[in-house]
Structure formats: structure tokens, C-alpha cells
Amino acid sequence: MFTIDDLADRLGGYLPQDEIQQVKRAFYYAEQAHDGQRRRSGEPYVTHPLAVANILANMHMDHQSLMAAMLHDVIEDTGVSKQALGEQFGEAVAELVDGVSKLTQITFEDKAVAQAENFQKMVMAMSRDIRVIIVKLADRLHNMRTLGALRPEKKRRIARETLEIYARVANRLGINTIRVELEDLSFQAIHPMRAERIKRAVASARGHRRSAIRQVQDTLQNSLDEEGMTGSVMGRQKHLLSIYRKMRDQKKSFAEIMDVFGFRIITDDVDSCYRILGMVHNLYKPVPGRFKDYIAIPKANGYQSLHTTLFGSGGMPIEVQIRTREMEAMANNGIAAHWLYKAGQTDHPIAEGSHARARSWIKGLLEMQRHAGDSLEFIEHVKNDLFPDDIYVFTPKGDIMELPQGATVIDFAYSVHTDIGNSCIACRIDRHLAPLSTRLESGQTLEIITAPGARPSLAWLNVVVTAKARSAIRHALKHQQHTEAVQLGRRLLNKALAEFETSLEELPGGPMATLLAELELKSQDALLESIGLGARVAHVAARRLVDLHHGEQLPTAETPHRQGPIVISGAEGMVIKFARCCHPLPGDPVIGHLSVGKGIVVHRTECRNLAELKSDPDKLFALEWSDQADEDxxxxxxxxxxxxxxxxxxxxxxxxxxxxxxxxxxxxxxxxxxxxxxxxxxxxxxxxxxxxxxxxxxxxxxxxxxxxxx
The missing domain is CATH 3.30.70.260 (ACT domain)
Incomplete structure (x- = not known):
């Protein structure tokens, strides 16, 4: 069994002795805190934090991350507080542990809500220290490796969450080794029989093709040696989930997927990458349209490499990836490579760039979190955001923007800035005017045209694909609806108060404050919004305000005189809607019905649906068309x-x-x-x-x- 001394020996390769001692001290503290606790498999609980620390050691993470790995379940599963950890091991470690810990003090009715709230809490912690997510990924990886002791339905639930969130997060941060293992372990938990059959078929196919693979590998290596170029050639193994997805999505048989030979060539510098590319294209004919240069334009997660597909002997496809050793380390460790280079006390531009990209992504997550209505909406945005980016377009200044496949002009506008997205009205693609719903292609140059009074449209939600755009549009529409509902509520309440020969402006503040306290509302705007959205009746609120103002009920014999109708133009926005049953037009006699959540719904006076609505006369309003109504x-x-x-x-x-x-x-x-x-x-x-x-x-x-x- 792996012990703390084994881990200490491994850490000796890159950490100073005093930091290794701190990691060991954290282990003994966790061992004492978890004393008597066992995992479902029957092993002592402390074997789990030790295994998590070992995963982080493979990635050359710093000593504070390793200490947090040792202690990551202490707050959640034992009586130790965050404050006590801070006093023992420092504030940084305590913050890391707290960021990884679940919300255990709150009881949630729904598992999905609990997961969403926990992820939301972790995002907040990630914004302060990005190491939180790396510790969490290592924790999730070891949990996935030891799923065997759990019930089948719990296995599948954890595996789906891993696939939908954590594997995608690992991909977004460029940590390929963890992503691949998380995906394969999840696939095996969700579809055990399919995974087993593919695994057996891969082993069988590899045995049959060993000589062909060896021949291509030797040919590539000999060509490198003859040209005097430094580089090592290795076979590239497809993982189970990628094989399954290709079979399912591309409707291909297993034989067709495995018929492609994959190789990776690792060299010393960028110049050698391009020279080796020329050599392999001279050796085998390249497949047109299958070359990708991720060195000049890296992927959003910092991944860099040259990809090309070649026609081998007998027409056999050969996929080749060419990259430097630093790019290989980045492809495997992603954001974690930042600490790998830090350990050697030398900053590295690739690792620093990855760290900056990760910070930018987390900043985007925080913006989505502010705009999202609740944790479930936020988690949905995050899932959408975690698909790999494929399109690269340019701003007028020549800056490169990465967007997902299928992104539109609106997605691009919001990726530049939320305010630009909210006020965009048109776009020039390669200097030609284009609609906002245009799907983008790599290499295009975009210029967004904005207007000061422009607002997002509800229809935009049907065309955007990025989480940032969807979240920002929803937020803007909610704000727009709130503003329009408050304005309509003010008009309705003033109309009702006019029947008592007063208005909101004429009433003192006391009656309104008393009414808000009675209704348990925080502000006057909240009352006006609820009236505008039909949740409260303006006449009832007006009557109560007048009663409070006079200190007594008005005499029941007093009948307030009715005021004129509300004037509408058709351009009021989201809180005045036109009934689809009768399609009213300017010039038609119309009447308004206050519908909960919608505001005023306008009907023609002869509409048959009004018969059942007339049972509640307080929700019916006389309407009149404005002379300025010029909408279609x-x-x-x-x-x-x-x-x-x-x-x-x-x-x-x-x-x-x-x-x-x-x-x-x-x-x-x-x-x-x-x-x-x-x-x-x-x-x-x-x-x-x-x-x-x-x-x-x-x-x-x-x-x-x-x-x-x-």
C-alpha cells in the first residue's frame, strides 16, 4: 500500500525538505482527524487524501496544494473548523480546503440543486485561488477510480456529473491526462458493457496491427535521423470514450475508426516543428483540408501542436501531431504546468499564458454567476461554456477571438464586451454588412455596429450558442422587464389613486412604508413591479394607501370617480402584450386584462375570451390607442x-x-x-x-x- 514515506521520496525530486515536512505534518493531522472513519471499500479513510496528494505530486503541484489535498475532507467530515486549519497550516491552505469542501450545513431538497450550489461555491473559491479546482479534479479522479464499492445508480449519477462538469473543466484548463481518465472511467460506469466490448476490441486490433504501426513509426524515425532533425516518434492511443463517440456520431464501424494510425512527434523547438511537418508531407501525401496549426493559433485552453493527416501506404490514413517538449507538458498538465515551472523557479511563457487564460475564463464564470437567476441556471450556462472552442475570428484591430462551433455575430459581440452585445444592431463581416444571426467561420474579420438605445431581443436566445451571450441576454431581458413592469405599475397605481383624487407624488412617505411592511416588500419598486406584472391589483393597493393616509377607512358610500383609459402605442415593451386570439390593431376598440407574470394583455372588445375574464373586473382596464402608434x-x-x-x-x-x-x-x-x-x-x-x-x-x-x- 502507498505510504506517506513513498510520497515524501517522490516529492524530494522537486520540493525542498522543509516543504515536504509541512506536507507530512498535514498528513498526520488528517490521519488523526479521520481516525476511525473508513471508506465504502473498508480501507482507512486517510488512504483517499493520500492518493489525491499523490495525483497532484505527478503534476508537480506546490506544497500548499498537497497539504490541502491531505486535509480536503477534514472540514466536511470531521469536527475541525476552517479557523482551526488556518491557525495550524496558514490561511492559504485553509482557503483551499474550504473551497474544495461541499456545503454540508445546508439541506437541499434536490440533488441537482445541491450539486449546482456546491459548484457555485467552488467557482467563488477558484476566483481567489485557481489551485482549488486542481485539488478538486484530483479528488474527483481518485473517487472515480474507486467507484466500485457504490450502488449502480449512485455510480451513474456521479459519473454523469463528472462527464458533464469535471471532465470538461479539465479540458478547459488543458489538463489532458486527468480529462482522458475521467472520461474513460465515467464511460465505464455509465455503459459498462459497451466499454468492456470496446476495450477488448482495441486490445485485439492493436495486436493485429502491431507490425504495421511499427513499420510507419520506424519510417518516420529514420526520416528524422536522415534529415538530421531531433525528435522522437511515439504511437498515439485513442481512449475508449473518443472511439465510442466517433462510432456513434459519425455512424462508423469500429474497424473504420481503428483503421486510422495515430502518431506524435516530440521535438526541441518551434522551428523544428515546421521543418518536421515539411518532412512528413514530403514522405506521405497530405489529406487536403486536414491540416491545423494550433501553434500559431492555440486552442482556448492553451493547447499547441501541428496536426496533419496523411495518406499512408495502401491509402491507409495516418494522423500526426508535432509539438515541442514544453507543448507536450502543457497538453498533459495544462494550467498545472504553471506550478511545474514555478517549482524550478523559472517562469515559462507557455505556462504563464495558460494561467492568464484560466484566470480570464474564471472571470467570465463570475460574470455569468452574477447574471444567472439561480444556481441551476448558472450550472446550465457553465455546461454550455465548457464545449471545446473551434472557430477563430478577428477583430478590426487584428486580435484573435476564440468562439465555439456554430457561434453567431451576437456571440462575438458579447465575447468582446457585454455592453457591445446589448447595444449591437448590425455587423460587417469582411467589410460586408451581415445580419446578427449569421453563423461565423474561421478567418473572418468582424466589426460590430452599435446604437445607444438598442436592446437585446428575446429571439436572440434561439440563435446564440455561448454561455456568456445567453446569460447576458437573459439578464438584460430581466432588467428590461423589471424596468417596464415598474413603469406600468406606476401608471396603473396612479390611475387607481386618481379615482381618490390623489397620486403617488402627492401621498406622504408614511402610508407607503406601512403598506410595504404589511406586504413584506423591500421597496416601492417591488410593489410597482408586482402591480405591473399582474401579481397585485392596483385598485386594492390604492385603496389601502388612501386608508392609511386618512388613518381610517373611507366611507363605503363614497364611490371614486373613474378616470380616462390608459393610452398604449404598441411599443411599450415586454409588459404589454397583444392577444393572439383576436390580434388587436390600432383603431380597434380594445380592453386590457392584467395577467399574472405577463403584465397587460390587450384584447379587442368583441373577443370571446373576455367573457370568462370579466368575472374579475379589477383586472380589466379601458385602453385607448395613441396617435403615435406606428409599430407593425x-x-x-x-x-x-x-x-x-x-x-x-x-x-x-x-x-x-x-x-x-x-x-x-x-x-x-x-x-x-x-x-x-x-x-x-x-x-x-x-x-x-x-x-x-x-x-x-x-x-x-x-x-x-x-x-x-x-
């Missing part, structure tokens, strides 16, 4: 037309000539002679609609025209 409103029409060729083109031309747009058109045939056309047109008002209908009636083959709406 959709109206569905039903036309009975004689069937003829070119029908759709003729209708479209006529509607366009009338300065309107067709939003939707559908044709159903009633019989061989007659067709029913369902047409939705966007018009400004009732007069505009009447002009369109008049033009349609002038067509000789058009019969009955009906404006739909109940």
Missing part, C-alpha cells in the same frame, strides 16, 4: 380564391405594393376549383388593413375575405 402588427386573413397558376406570386406582389409584409402564407385546397389561402400580414393599423383588403377584393378570382380572430 400581425393580422391573419382567410381568403377563398379560384385555383390558378401564379396565385402566391400575385398575392405577394399586391400586398407588397400596399406597403405591407407577408409573415406567413399557407394554401389548402377545398376542391379542384377553389383554394383556401391563410395569409398573415403585418400592418400599421386598421385603416392600413382595410386598404389591403380592398385591393384584394378587386381581384376577380378572390371571393370571401375574413379577418380571423375569435
Amino acid at each position: 402588427f400581425p393580422v391573419p386573413l382567410r381568403l377563398e380564391i379560384e385555383s390558378r397558376r401564379g396565385l402566391v406570386a400575385e398575392l405577394a406582389g399586391l400586398v407588397t405594393d400596399a406597403d405591407a409584409n407577408i409573415e406567413r402564407i399557407g394554401i389548402e385546397e377545398r376542391d379542384a376549383r377553389l383554394s383556401i389561402v391563410n395569409l398573415t400580414v403585418s400592418v400599421r393599423n386598421r385603416v392600413h388593413l382595410a386598404r389591403i383588403i380592398k385591393r384584394l377584393r378587386n381581384l376577380s378570382h378572390v371571393g370571401k375575405i375574413t379577418r380571423l380572430g375569435n
Whole structure:
């Protein structure tokens, strides 16, 4: 069994003796704290922190990380407090341990909420010290290695969480060795039979192809030696989950996946990488479009390498990766390489760059956390953000921006800055105007056009793919809805108060403060928002404010006089909506219904749905159209037309000539002679609609025209 002395011997290779002694002291402290505790497998509990520290030692992590690994379960599972750890081992170690510890003092009803809250807590700790996540990844890796003692359903739950969150975090931080093992262990826990079959098939295929692999490897190595270039060639092994995903996603058989030979060439410097690339392209023909230069443009996690695919002898595909030794260390250890180089007291630009990228990513996570409504929404954003980045586009100044596959102009705008995303109205791609929903491709240069009064649209959520954009849009829409709900609530409450011949501005502060205390609301805006969203009735709040102002109830015989209708223009935003049942237009007689969570829903006065709403008259409001209403409103029409060729083109031309747009058109045939056309047109008002209908009636083959709406 692995002991603390074995670990101390390994640490002697890169840590000074006094720091090794501190790690040993942390181990003995943990051993005493966990005394009597055992793991599910029956082993003493302290074997787990020791194994976690050993994983970190493989990555050459610093002594404080190793001490935190020894103590990471002490706060959670024993009676020791964070303060006591700080006094014993210093504040830095205590903060690391606390960051890795779960929230145990709070009881959650739902496992998903508990996981989300714990991850949220860890992100806060990561922002202070990034080593928190490295200790957590090592902890999760050892837990995954020892899943065997758990119940099958618990195994699968932990494995799914590992795959969705921690393996992706390891990938985002460039720690490839941990990512690959986490993915394979998760795959084996979720699909044990599939994993076993692929594992046996890989072993069998490797045996059959050993001579072919050896031949290609020898050819590459001999060519390097003949050209006088330094480099070592090694075979590259695919891991189980990547084989399974390729088989599933690309609909390929196992034989087709394993038919590709993978090799890695490790050399001394960047110049040699490009010279070796020329050599292998001279040796084997390259496959067009399959060369990627991640040295010039590194991946978002700092990964650097040259990738090329070649036609080997007999047309056999050969995948080759070419990189330096430092790039190999970065590919395996990612952000942890920062401490590997620090241990040698020499800063390294690759490791420093990785550290800066990780800090930038965590800064983005904190921004998402501020915008997210709750921990579950935050965790959803994080999952979306953790997919690998594939697209590289340029700002007008030539800076490179990394974005996920399928990203749009809106994603790019938000990646530059949240304010630019919120106010963007158009874009130039390679100097040509393009819509905001355009999907981006690598190599494009983008220039965002903004306008001061512009606001995000709800429809943007259907096209964006980055978590930052989605989170920022939702936050802006919530803020927009809050502002508009407060404004509408103020109008409704003032209208109700006007019936008592007063207003919010005329009332003293005392009655409002008393009412807020009664309703357990924090501010006047909270009351106005709840009125604007239909959660409270303005007339009831107004009556109570007046009662409090006079110190007594108003006489019941007193009937407040009604004020005029609320004026609407159609441009109020998210808290005034137009009913889809009757499609009201400026010029139609309308009435408003206060709907909980939506604000005022506008109906035509003849709408049949109003019958059931009239049972609550306090939620109905007289409305009047503003003279400035100039928005476009959709109206569905039903036309009975004689069937003829070119029908759709003729209708479209006529509607366009009338300065309107067709939003939707559908044709159903009633019989061989007659067709029913369902047409939705966007018009400004009732007069505009009447002009369109008049033009349609002038067509000789058009019969009955009906404006739909109940």
C-alpha cells in the first residue's frame, strides 16, 4: 500500500525538505482527524487524501496544494473548523480546503440543486485561488477510480456529473491526462458493457496491427535521423470514450475508426516543428483540408501542436501531431504546468499564458454567476461554456477571438464586451454588412455596429450558442422587464389613486412604508413591479394607501370617480402584450386584462375570451390607442380564391405594393376549383388593413375575405 514515506521520496525530486515536512505534518493531522472513519471499500479513510496528494505530486503541484489535498475532507467530515486549519497550516491552505469542501450545513431538497450550489461555491473559491479546482479534479479522479464499492445508480449519477462538469473543466484548463481518465472511467460506469466490448476490441486490433504501426513509426524515425532533425516518434492511443463517440456520431464501424494510425512527434523547438511537418508531407501525401496549426493559433485552453493527416501506404490514413517538449507538458498538465515551472523557479511563457487564460475564463464564470437567476441556471450556462472552442475570428484591430462551433455575430459581440452585445444592431463581416444571426467561420474579420438605445431581443436566445451571450441576454431581458413592469405599475397605481383624487407624488412617505411592511416588500419598486406584472391589483393597493393616509377607512358610500383609459402605442415593451386570439390593431376598440407574470394583455372588445375574464373586473382596464402608434402588427386573413397558376406570386406582389409584409402564407385546397389561402400580414393599423383588403377584393378570382380572430 502507498505510504506517506513513498510520497515524501517522490516529492524530494522537486520540493525542498522543509516543504515536504509541512506536507507530512498535514498528513498526520488528517490521519488523526479521520481516525476511525473508513471508506465504502473498508480501507482507512486517510488512504483517499493520500492518493489525491499523490495525483497532484505527478503534476508537480506546490506544497500548499498537497497539504490541502491531505486535509480536503477534514472540514466536511470531521469536527475541525476552517479557523482551526488556518491557525495550524496558514490561511492559504485553509482557503483551499474550504473551497474544495461541499456545503454540508445546508439541506437541499434536490440533488441537482445541491450539486449546482456546491459548484457555485467552488467557482467563488477558484476566483481567489485557481489551485482549488486542481485539488478538486484530483479528488474527483481518485473517487472515480474507486467507484466500485457504490450502488449502480449512485455510480451513474456521479459519473454523469463528472462527464458533464469535471471532465470538461479539465479540458478547459488543458489538463489532458486527468480529462482522458475521467472520461474513460465515467464511460465505464455509465455503459459498462459497451466499454468492456470496446476495450477488448482495441486490445485485439492493436495486436493485429502491431507490425504495421511499427513499420510507419520506424519510417518516420529514420526520416528524422536522415534529415538530421531531433525528435522522437511515439504511437498515439485513442481512449475508449473518443472511439465510442466517433462510432456513434459519425455512424462508423469500429474497424473504420481503428483503421486510422495515430502518431506524435516530440521535438526541441518551434522551428523544428515546421521543418518536421515539411518532412512528413514530403514522405506521405497530405489529406487536403486536414491540416491545423494550433501553434500559431492555440486552442482556448492553451493547447499547441501541428496536426496533419496523411495518406499512408495502401491509402491507409495516418494522423500526426508535432509539438515541442514544453507543448507536450502543457497538453498533459495544462494550467498545472504553471506550478511545474514555478517549482524550478523559472517562469515559462507557455505556462504563464495558460494561467492568464484560466484566470480570464474564471472571470467570465463570475460574470455569468452574477447574471444567472439561480444556481441551476448558472450550472446550465457553465455546461454550455465548457464545449471545446473551434472557430477563430478577428477583430478590426487584428486580435484573435476564440468562439465555439456554430457561434453567431451576437456571440462575438458579447465575447468582446457585454455592453457591445446589448447595444449591437448590425455587423460587417469582411467589410460586408451581415445580419446578427449569421453563423461565423474561421478567418473572418468582424466589426460590430452599435446604437445607444438598442436592446437585446428575446429571439436572440434561439440563435446564440455561448454561455456568456445567453446569460447576458437573459439578464438584460430581466432588467428590461423589471424596468417596464415598474413603469406600468406606476401608471396603473396612479390611475387607481386618481379615482381618490390623489397620486403617488402627492401621498406622504408614511402610508407607503406601512403598506410595504404589511406586504413584506423591500421597496416601492417591488410593489410597482408586482402591480405591473399582474401579481397585485392596483385598485386594492390604492385603496389601502388612501386608508392609511386618512388613518381610517373611507366611507363605503363614497364611490371614486373613474378616470380616462390608459393610452398604449404598441411599443411599450415586454409588459404589454397583444392577444393572439383576436390580434388587436390600432383603431380597434380594445380592453386590457392584467395577467399574472405577463403584465397587460390587450384584447379587442368583441373577443370571446373576455367573457370568462370579466368575472374579475379589477383586472380589466379601458385602453385607448395613441396617435403615435406606428409599430407593425400581425393580422391573419382567410381568403377563398379560384385555383390558378401564379396565385402566391400575385398575392405577394399586391400586398407588397400596399406597403405591407407577408409573415406567413399557407394554401389548402377545398376542391379542384377553389383554394383556401391563410395569409398573415403585418400592418400599421386598421385603416392600413382595410386598404389591403380592398385591393384584394378587386381581384376577380378572390371571393370571401375574413379577418380571423375569435
